[in-house]
Amino acid sequence: MMNDEALMHAFAALAQPTRMKVFRLLVREGPDGLPAGDIARRLNVPQNTLSTHLAVLARGRLVRKRRAGRHVIYAADMEGVRDMIRFLTRDCCHGHPEKCEQLLDALLPECGPAAR
Amino acid sequence: MMNDEALMHAFAALAQPTRMKVFRLLVREGPDGLPAGDIARRLNVPQNTLSTHLAVLARGRLVRKRRAGRHVIYAADMEGVRDMIRFLTRDCCHGHPEKCEQLLDALLPECGPAAR
DNA sequence: GCATCGATTCGACAGTTCTCGAAATAACGA
DNA sequence: TCGTTATTTCGAGAACTGTCGAATCGATGC
Numbered sequence: 108m109m110n111d112e113a114l115m116h117a118f119a120a121l122a123q124p125t126r127m128k129v130f131r132l133l134v135r136e137g138p139d140g141l142p143a144g145d146i147a148r149r150l151n152v153p154q155n156t157l158s159t160h161l162a163v164l165a166r167g168r169l170v171r172k173r174r175a176g177r178h179v180i181y182a183a184d185m186e187g188v189r190d191m192i193r194f195l196t197r198d199c200c201h202g203h204p205e206k207c208e209q210l211l212d213a214l215l216p217e218c219g220p221a222a223r
Numbered sequence: 224m225m226n227d228e229a230l231m232h233a234f235a236a237l238a239q240p241t242r243m244k245v246f247r248l249l250v251r252e253g254p255d256g257l258p259a260g261d262i263a264r265r266l267n268v269p270q271n272t273l274s275t276h277l278a279v280l281a282r283g284r285l286v287r288k289r290r291a292g293r294h295v296i297y298a299a300d301m302e303g304v305r306d307m308i309r310f311l312t313r314d315c316c317h318g319h320p321e322k323c324e325q326l327l328d329a330l331l332p333e334c335g336p337a338a339r
Numbered sequence: 340g341c342a343t344c345g346a347t348t349c350g351a352c353a354g355t356t357c358t359c360g361a362a363a364t365a366a367c368g369a
Numbered sequence: 370t371c372g373t374t375a376t377t378t379c380g381a382g383a384a385c386t387g388t389c390g391a392a393t394c395g396a397t398g399c
């Protein structure tokens with residue numbers, strides 16, 4: 108479980124337009140991820156600037172990196188995401204689960220109607 | 224639906240320890256909320272500093288304010304939360320809903336086992 | 340070894356955020 | 370109206386963040 112500081116890093120990581128775009132791109136790309144250079148090219152950001160942003164996302168556990176030859180491949184890391192959701196929704200219902208409907212509705216449609 | 228800038232404000236709002244504590248407190252407190260001064264006292268933050276933080280949370284649609292006499296009462300606003308969750312989970316499953324299990328597990332326990 | 344390619348780190352500048360004392364605003368009661 | 374209480378806004382200093390050129394590191398192939 109993430110502590111408060113780690114959680115803060117996760118929120119800070121997404122509080123910046125370029126990093127939001129990177130995260131979105133990587134979530135769509137799936138577990139295979141993309142090399143740093145490809146991301147830089149696709150988002151039109153200088154490679155060194157992007158590298159800094161990727162480090163911030165990694166610090167927030169929102170991306171994971173692995174090396175493949177001379178490429179470093181980044182992929183979305185859902186562990187950080189899970190802990191953010193936990194924080195956002197902890198104690199939200201006060202014993203009235205139906206109040207969480209709108210929150211569940213935000214999550215479930217993405218997973219298809221067969222999710223549950 | 225929140226645009227990217229509004230969403231960014233929501234993430235930025237939680238990227239700061241005092242504001243994280245305020246949000247957590249207000250979520251626990253429920254829809255009735257708390258007057259600004261009570262929050263300041265409970266978290267040991269000067270009232271003017273807290274006021275600034277509350278404004279940032281409000282900009283991110285994470286709290287709502289209403290006036291009651293000379294008090295201004297703040298309560299958690301789940302609309303911003305819902306849009307954050309939507310952003311975090313959009314396109315995460317790639318046609319394999321079972322991959323979202325861990326994300327659902329982050330949300331459902333908070334709502335009690337009878338939630339679905 | 341050395342040239343090359345991909346990625347990161349360094350260093351500096353500009354811009355933004357955090358904090359809090361002091362001043363201003365807003366609502367109430369006497 | 371005046372004094373009191375609750376909250377917000379203003380202003381300034383310190384700290385932090387985003388950006389990108391230049392230098393560095395790491396892996397590959399010749």
